[in-house]
Amino acid sequence: MKPPQAGIVAVVDDEESIRETVAFALKREGYSVETYADGASAWSAFQKTLPGLVLLDVLMPQMDGLELCRKLRGASETLPILFLTSRDDELDRVLGLELGADDYLCKPFSMRELMARVKVLFRRVALLGRPPASEADVLRVGSLLLDFERYQVHWKDAPVALTVTEFLILRALVRHPGHVKSRKQLMDEGYPYDAYVSERTIDSHIKRLRSKFAQIDPDFEAIDTVHGVGYRYRET
Amino acid sequence: MGRLRRFFSRISIRLLAFNVLLVFLPASGVHYLDALERLLLEAQERVMVQQGRVLAAALSERGVLKAAYAEGILVRLRQQTEARMRVVDPDGRVLADSATLGPLKAPRPPGETGESGAPATETRANPAYRLGAVFVQAYQRFIEPSPPLPELDGEDAPSSPQILASPEIREALSGRYGARTRSSPGGVRSLTLVSALPIWDGDQVVGAVQVSQSTFRVLNAIYPIRLGIFRVFLASVGLAAVLSLVVSGTIARPLRRLRDEATALLDRRGRIKGRFGGSRRRDEIGELSRSLQELSRRLEDHVRFIESFAADLSHELRNPLASIRSATEVAAEVESREERERFKRIVEREVARIEHLLGGARELAQLDARLETEARHPVDLRELLTAIVEGYRLRRSNVANVANVANVASVASVALDMALGTEPLLIVASSDRLTQVFENLLDNAISFSPPDGRVAIQLTRAHKVANVAILDGGPGIPQGSEAAIFSRFYTYRPGTTKSAESHTGLGLSLVKAIVEGYGGTVEASNRLEGGAVFVVKVPLA
Numbered sequence A: 001m002k003p004p005q006a007g008i009v010a011v012v013d014d015e016e017s018i019r020e021t022v023a024f025a026l027k028r029e030g031y032s033v034e035t036y037a038d039g040a041s042a043w044s045a046f047q048k049t050l051p052g053l054v055l056l057d058v059l060m061p062q063m064d065g066l067e068l069c070r071k072l073r074g075a076s077e078t079l080p081i082l083f084l085t086s087r088d089d090e091l092d093r094v095l096g097l098e099l100g101a102d103d104y105l106c107k108p109f110s111m112r113e114l115m116a117r118v119k120v121l122f123r124r125v126a127l128l129g130r131p132p133a134s135e136a137d138v139l140r141v142g143s144l145l146l147d148f149e150r151y152q153v154h155w156k157d158a159p160v161a162l163t164v165t166e167f168l169i170l171r172a173l174v175r176h177p178g179h180v181k182s183r184k185q186l187m188d189e190g191y192p193y194d195a196y197v198s199e200r201t202i203d204s205h206i207k208r209l210r211s212k213f214a215q216i217d218p219d220f221e222a223i224d225t226v227h228g229v230g231y232r233y234r235e236t
Numbered sequence B: 001m002g003r004l005r006r007f008f009s010r011i012s013i014r015l016l017a018f019n020v021l022l023v024f025l026p027a028s029g030v031h032y033l034d035a036l037e038r039l040l041l042e043a044q045e046r047v048m049v050q051q052g053r054v055l056a057a058a059l060s061e062r063g064v065l066k067a068a069y070a071e072g073i074l075v076r077l078r079q080q081t082e083a084r085m086r087v088v089d090p091d092g093r094v095l096a097d098s099a100t101l102g103p104l105k106a107p108r109p110p111g112e113t114g115e116s117g118a119p120a121t122e123t124r125a126n127p128a129y130r131l132g133a134v135f136v137q138a139y140q141r142f143i144e145p146s147p148p149l150p151e152l153d154g155e156d157a158p159s160s161p162q163i164l165a166s167p168e169i170r171e172a173l174s175g176r177y178g179a180r181t182r183s184s185p186g187g188v189r190s191l192t193l194v195s196a197l198p199i200w201d202g203d204q205v206v207g208a209v210q211v212s213q214s215t216f217r218v219l220n221a222i223y224p225i226r227l228g229i230f231r232v233f234l235a236s237v238g239l240a241a242v243l244s245l246v247v248s249g250t251i252a253r254p255l256r257r258l259r260d261e262a263t264a265l266l267d268r269r270g271r272i273k274g275r276f277g278g279s280r281r282r283d284e285i286g287e288l289s290r291s292l293q294e295l296s297r298r299l300e301d302h303v304r305f306i307e308s309f310a311a312d313l314s315h316e317l318r319n320p321l322a323s324i325r326s327a328t329e330v331a332a333e334v335e336s337r338e339e340r341e342r343f344k345r346i347v348e349r350e351v352a353r354i355e356h357l358l359g360g361a362r363e364l365a366q367l368d369a370r371l372e373t374e375a376r377h378p379v380d381l382r383e384l385l386t387a388i389v390e391g392y393r394l395r396r397s398n399v400a401n402v403a404n405v406a407n408v409a410s411v412a413s414v415a416l417d418m419a420l421g422t423e424p425l426l427i428v429a430s431s432d433r434l435t436q437v438f439e440n441l442l443d444n445a446i447s448f449s450p451p452d453g454r455v456a457i458q459l460t461r462a463h464k465v466a467n468v469a470i471l472d473g474g475p476g477i478p479q480g481s482e483a484a485i486f487s488r489f490y491t492y493r494p495g496t497t498k499s500a501e502s503h504t505g506l507g508l509s510l511v512k513a514i515v516e517g518y519g520g521t522v523e524a525s526n527r528l529e530g531g532a533v534f535v536v537k538v539p540l541a
Helices: A016-028 A040-046 A065-075 A089-096 A111-129 A164-175 A182-190 A200-216 B002-007 B011-027 B029-060 B067-078 B118-125 B125-140 B168-171 B218-266 B284-332 B337-373 B381-402 B406-413 B430-446 B507-517
Strands: A004-012 A032-038 A051-059 A081-085 A104-106 A136-141 A144-147 A154-155 A156-158 A180-182 A222-225 A230-233 B084-088 B092-095 B178-183 B192-202 B204-214 B377-378 B416-418 B426-429 B455-462 B465-471 B522-524 B532-539
Touching: A004 A016, A004 A040, A004 A089, A004 A111, A004 B532, A016 A032, A016 A111, A016 B284, A016 B337, A032 A040, A032 B011, A032 B430, A040 A051, A040 A065, A040 B067, A051 A111, A065 A081, A081 A111, A104 A164, A104 B125, A111 A164, A111 B284, A111 B426, A154 A164, A154 B125, A154 B406, A156 A200, A164 A200, A164 B011, A182 A200, A182 A230, A200 A222, A230 B532, B011 B218, B029 B084, B029 B204, B029 B218, B067 B084, B067 B092, B084 B465, B118 B377, B125 B218, B168 B178, B168 B204, B204 B218, B218 B284, B284 B337, B337 B532, B377 B381, B377 B430, B381 B416, B381 B430, B381 B455, B426 B522, B430 B465, B430 B507, B430 B532, B507 B522, B507 B532
Parallel strands: A004 A032, A004 A051, A051 A081, A081 A104, B416 B455
Antiparallel strands: A136 A144, A144 A154, A154 A156, A180 A230, A222 A230, B084 B092, B084 B204, B178 B192, B192 B204, B377 B426, B455 B465, B465 B532, B522 B532
16 A cells, blocks of 8 residues: 555545536646545555545445545544535544544535645645744643644643644634634634534534543633633633 | 312312212211101100190099099009109199109119110210211201200299299190290200190199100110211211222323323423323223324324434435535636536536435325325236336337437336236225336336346235236345335445436335335345346235
8 A cells, every 4th residue: 555645635425526526626726636436446446545635425335434434544544534424413423533534524515615624634744743843833822732834732742633623613712712702703713715604513513622632631621611602712 | 269170170089079979868868867856756745745644634533633642643654654744733733743753663764754864975975976966067057057946944944843833834734735845954965845734623723744754765766877877978988088099090090190191292392202101901091091102102203204304305405515516616716618517517417406306305205195195996916017018118119219318228228028927916006106116116127227138027926915026137236235225315326426317315215105005015135146126015905
């Protein structure tokens, strides 16, 4: 198996129209694109060469997205995986520590949003392991350290594996500790290019954020719920 | 008021009231004891008057009253009667008194002279009797006040042992019959009846006979009867209460349980969260509870069906929506006219798919109602299948001339073999629905068949069931998906594009719903020689 080939995006979806349009848009952005209609054929191709980034549908015939994601994680810890899903039932498993996907977008998604995520994910991989170039790219609040450049988060010096969306939401909260952010504000930060995301998805993002921090530090409670308004990062 | 009304509308209370009303009927017998008492007292008075008359007659023969003679008669009489008899002269002086004539030869029963006796006291002291008396007194006082007792004379006891001047004596001495009722000494509720008769000598009153007797004996006889009735009454009330409790336990309590289960069935937002527990009782309430259990179970199933249907549909709609959104977004940034046309076609295709999906979903959702209301007639499966296959052949020869789409080309080239037997097989159903079933299965079989493949339709009879088997030579069903292919929106078409608009993933689930609506089954499996076989079994008419 060849290591991930930067610049190659694999699109695995059983919807022909989605494969066609996403591939078209990615090519316009300058990426090379491979498309697969089901998990099995994708996996047999990946066994020869891993792509640089994988866009995955959750529900597919012949090995679904979850199964493929698990296999890909076994092959590479760092390969960015982004889910395109029409069902949010399985999301907690996909995005939790179990499968550790890097991000997801709900169908119908905004193409600009998808392109922006792909860009961020590639950058995150590229800068992985390198020390931050300047302190200006880093924000420290108490035990929390945010690296804006690499989209990485550390809590008490331990890395926290956040999806890009979770990172964007946390960044919005941490920029002004003690200030309450409404769901709408967090949504605009989390999905800068997509105006159609439901406000309630913020709640599940916050829930996952908290549980990911709690995995590292069971006493973590820096994110407050302000009932009827939104959320707040606690000043320390 | 409302609370009171609610209280009395409870079944257990009504049962109790009903039972208690029934036991009041014997209790009202007490009322008739009063009549009996009156009769007995009248009889007693008559007897007293008779005795007085006899005594007066005996004495009047002698002309002038002699105390000794009168005493002699009284001594003899005394042994025979319980009444106290006194003889007075015209001045009211007592000549003889049966009560002062020394001891009796035989011991007399107590209370004979109008004084209270032990048995009566015992009866009246009985707690049950006292309790009864409270009710009776209250009844008499408030509901039916008895006429005031005849006026009691102030001097009920003789003014002196020697001289009697009570009114009845005065009346008798003046030649008339005198009678009085006095309350007896001793604080008992009994009365003393007193009657006085003149003793005549010719037309001259030479004295008077006074006969007095306590009503105690009569009352004493009635008290135990009263007490007996009251005891029966108390026992009946107790029994009625116990019976009501038992009956209410077997009727009202299970009903209350049903009510509680019914209230707990839905939560505040109207979602089903509980269910009826059902009961093994064999009475009507048991039946009710079992039907409610069945009802809630079916309701739950139905709600779950609707919820999952909605979720499935919304999921299924998101895919074409995603395609449309991506395609329009991309198309907006594309300069080349050719490319734009390409995305426009994607949008059109996906819009058609949404329409298809919604149509299929509506059909599936309305199927239950249709199966319920549609008229069912005996349909000959052999005839029906022949007609369907003829239709296919006709269409094929038509499209063969204009064939330009791949899908249609395969339809045109697939051969249809029929083996329908010779005898007609009748089932009761709507022929429209049945046509839908077999057309769906045939479409499915043809679409999976390779070009120039063969699809066979076999009709056989097994006992009381008609078997229709549809066999194809396609790729078969993925291992383990034999049941899943009938679930809603299941689509698996290797080698074909999913967005092919005619495949909504609803066809087979529609087939299954219709066949099961007619009490049949449909199963899919793979053939050993390759390809799939779908077997529909429907009970014969």
